[in-house]
Amino acid sequence: DTAVSQTPKYLVTQMGNDKSIKCEQNLGHDTMYWYKQDSKKFLKIMFSYNNKELIINETVPNRFSPKSPDKAHLNLHINSLELGDSAVYFCASSNRDAGELFFGEGSRLTVL
Amino acid sequence: AQSVTQPDIHITVSEGASLELRCNYSYGATPYLFWYVQSPGQGLQLLLKYFSGDTLVQGIKGFEAEFKRSQSSFNLRKPSVHWSDAAEYFCAVGAQAAGNKLTFGGGTRVLVKP
Numbered sequence: 267d268t269a270v271s272q273t274p275k276y277l278v279t280q281m282g283n284d285k286s287i288k289c290e291q292n293l294g295h296d297t298m299y300w301y302k303q304d305s306k307k308f309l310k311i312m313f314s315y316n317n318k319e320l321i322i323n324e325t326v327p328n329r330f331s332p333k334s335p336d337k338a339h340l341n342l343h344i345n346s347l348e349l350g351d352s353a354v355y356f357c358a359s360s361n362r363d364a365g366e367l368f369f370g371e372g373s374r375l376t377v378l
Numbered sequence: 379a380q381s382v383t384q385p386d387i388h389i390t391v392s393e394g395a396s397l398e399l400r401c402n403y404s405y406g407a408t409p410y411l412f413w414y415v416q417s418p419g420q421g422l423q424l425l426l427k428y429f430s431g432d433t434l435v436q437g438i439k440g441f442e443a444e445f446k447r448s449q450s451s452f453n454l455r456k457p458s459v460h461w462s463d464a465a466e467y468f469c470a471v472g473a474q475a476a477g478n479k480l481t482f483g484g485g486t487r488v489l490v491k492p
Contacts, residue, residue: 269420299479307416309482311472322479335398354422365429365472367480369421 269293272357277368278376279347286343287373297321298340299321299358299367300324300332309356315340344375352377379407379472383482391459392491399486400453401469409451412470412480415444422468428452439463464490 270291279285291298297367300312314322315334329345344351354374358367383405391397403409414422416479426437427436433445443454466487472480 284464307485307487308420309485311479312483314479328471366412366424366427367422368415368424371421 270357270359270368272370273308274357275371276374276376279377280350280378281347282345284343284345285347285375286316286341287355287357287375288339288341289370290297290339291357291359292338293359293367293368295359295361295368296337297360297362298337299335299360300340300342301356301358301369302355303354303372305353313340313342347377349377352376380473382469382477382481384469384486385466386472386486387484388487388489390419390489390491393461394458397406397454397459397488399469399488400468401454401483402450403452403469403471404450405471405473407473409475411443411445412472412473413437413441413452413454413469414468414482415439416466416485418465421441425454425467437476459488459490461467461490461492464488466476 297316299355300313303309303339312326318334331343335339354372356372357370360367383402413425414416416422427439428435428445466485468485469483470480
């Protein structure tokens with residue numbers, strides 16, 4: 267049973283397109299996150315939701331819009347994709363009081 | 379604001395040798411500290427964590443780390459490295475007050491020579 271699952275695992279698309287990445291966790295956690303890992307492996311938080319409420323929104327272009335339909339799901343929609351959006355996007359979850367994050371396997375986005 | 383520095387970008391060790399990865403953090407209060415490992419093409423797996431108490435923490439795969447408040451460090455160690463330990467290692471700092479946001483260091487890539 268996968269604890270944090272993301273789809274798709276690979277995504278290749280053209281500049282200007284709109285795409286979504288989905289994330290689901292079956293750990294019963296109340297907080298979910300999106301992290302971006304660039305080509306140099308640097309990991310940076312983008313968003314965090316606690317019980318469907320946005321609690322962290324780092325400096326991310328508003329072309330990125332997270333949506334949390336329930337506390338087990340956090341999707342990431344990206345409009346008007348740019349070359350610089352190419353990266354691996356990781357979803358993670360935790361209980362807010364616990365500290366430890368559980369990560370999905372990542373979604374590699376390539377923008378051509 | 380919290381930050382993490384991993385001074386070593388790459389480390390090469392021989393199989394069977396000991397390994398130490400350095401991590402320095404900056405945070406105003408008592409931090410939560412973590413080490414994660416990422417194998418190629420994989421997600422991040424937690425090796426160990428420090429919240430409070432004993433400053434020497436044991437983790438999975440034979441790893442341990444020591445929290446030194448005076449040095450703002452949380453170095454990771456393994457006495458004898460196996461070829462399967464070749465991976466990218468990330469130190470992270472977090473705090474409940476920060477919405478449980480984890481801030482990661484830039485990572486250290488470990489290469490293991492036979």
